Amino acid sequence: MISPIAVTGASGFIGRRTVEAARIAGLEVRVFVRRAETMPAHWRQDAGIDITILDLVSTKNLTGYLEGVQAVIHCAAAMTGDHENDTLEATQTLIEAVVKAEVPHVVLAGSVSVYDVGTLADGATLTETCKISAKGRDAYAAAKYEQEDMLRATAALYGFDLTVLRLGAVWGPRRLFNAHIGPAVGPLLFRIDGGGVVPICDVERAAECLIAASQSANGVETINVVDDDLPTRSQFLHAFRACGWPTLSVPLPLGVMRLIATITPDAPTMPGLLRRAILDARHKPLHYSNDLMHKRLGPVTNMPFDTAMHTAIKNEQTL
Template sequence: MGDVIAVTGAGGFLGRAVVARARAEGHPVRAILRGEAPAAWAADPGIAVLRADLTHAVPPLDGAAAVIHAAARMGGDDAAQARETVAPSAMVLEQAARAGARLVLVGSIAVLGTDGIAPFARIDETTPIESHPARRDAYARAKIAQERDARALAARHGAALRIVRPGAIFGPGRLWNAHMGITLGPLTLGPRHAGELPLCWLPHAAHILLLAATAPQADPVEVIHALDDDRPDRARFLAALGRRGLPLGWRGFDAAAGVLAPLGPRLPGLLRREILRARLMPLRYDNAHAHRLGFRAEADFETAMAAARGAA
């Protein structure tokens, strides 16, 4: 029997996959969620369900070897993100640290900046965080704040912390991602280039998070990018979905965003240069740190996408 793993956001898209992976590997799980638990969990004595609204209170974490904090809001403005992502994260990690558990924060590669990065640069855990959060969206700002708070808490309590930054996670019911461009009916308008999409198949994300919770840790704080080995370009992604693209050159996208840049925050989403560059700039990615933890890919892109579509 493995050590107890506590998982917040256990009822969500990622949380359920983490619970399933932990149970498959013999770990008792403390599943913390706000809504109803999957019915199948009632038949598993290794899953202890704790229902809690983390915006108000954090359930006991004593006895957990690690806490995987996956609960977060995906959308909403800064106020919603502060209330439902940033503040609960600080409370969960504070209590986990006091309980002596390893902290595993589910972050996002959305925190990375593109200042000074050239097209086709290789992105890894040493790539700087966005230096102008105000120019990005509320989600990116919340994830940046989560990392800041987690590092401060870990330092204050002397706790081990791993920040796992998944790329765009795909699985049953969630195939699309913000790195594809703009959808116009059956067409997708996006840059034409051989850059990689920073994808992470749901089972791979769960695997890396469990490794982060259980593998020996040398440094007090570690950052791990959770990405697939087989990272397609946009054309290959669209082909796997049977969709058509309307490709344009990257330079045209970037130049248009530059012309509109003086309008700043008044612009929606992808019309803001920093957001456009973070989502559409041709880049390459590195997942060597995940492999050092013990990650081994279980499927190539087409196999993973076929499994995700078949289970949707």
């Protein structure tokens, strides 16, 4: 009998799809959600889903819930808001429970935002060997860097397997847009473009890869997970406009934004796009390799970007 897997942040955008992917794969799942009303109703009727309502930070019983699982997929993290509590404190609680319960494998839903793209030339290809850094980054990227660092240090100390999937900007119905395109004011979008492609990752692909990784421990490893057909920013915006927004797009050359970011103070109080590290992390013209994803987690389902965006918009309208 195959031991179950556990999923933290199970009612979140990525976690929910991961639980569904696990059930499609025939795996039993222990899910952890903070509030019962945030999870799909049909989970309660599924004998293969064991539901636990808890706050990772405040719980005292997580060790018991993790006993006997073959892997934990850690999706719990904050996109905005309290990164210290919802990302870092939650991860520390999980680490302590993983060690006590002797869980053999942890899979982290990480982020490509941890890469220090300032070390790369324009037009370069980002791979798993590229340097990572938290210096000068936004709160989300800094928290994801520290979360990954915490898990790596503990895996090295206690010897459990750790698979870090550095996901691109995860998208799908109800989360179609991302910060790699540009800032918006009402119906107006400022598209910051200097070339390169948008490092996106369809949420269904993210879930599929997280499940595949949970079934294939390989020491401590890092795998970038991005779509095969990565669009340019103009291609992304052309397809995205089918949802009815934005009504107006104003192109801003990346070179101009870089000049502004060079002459403005590099202080945490400054808007992110006026800080060079954040500007480059979102808009530097790069290409992204997912060769290792296909090698380690394949076969991975992919479809052309235009088809995927059309499908996502259609599905969003029916949700």
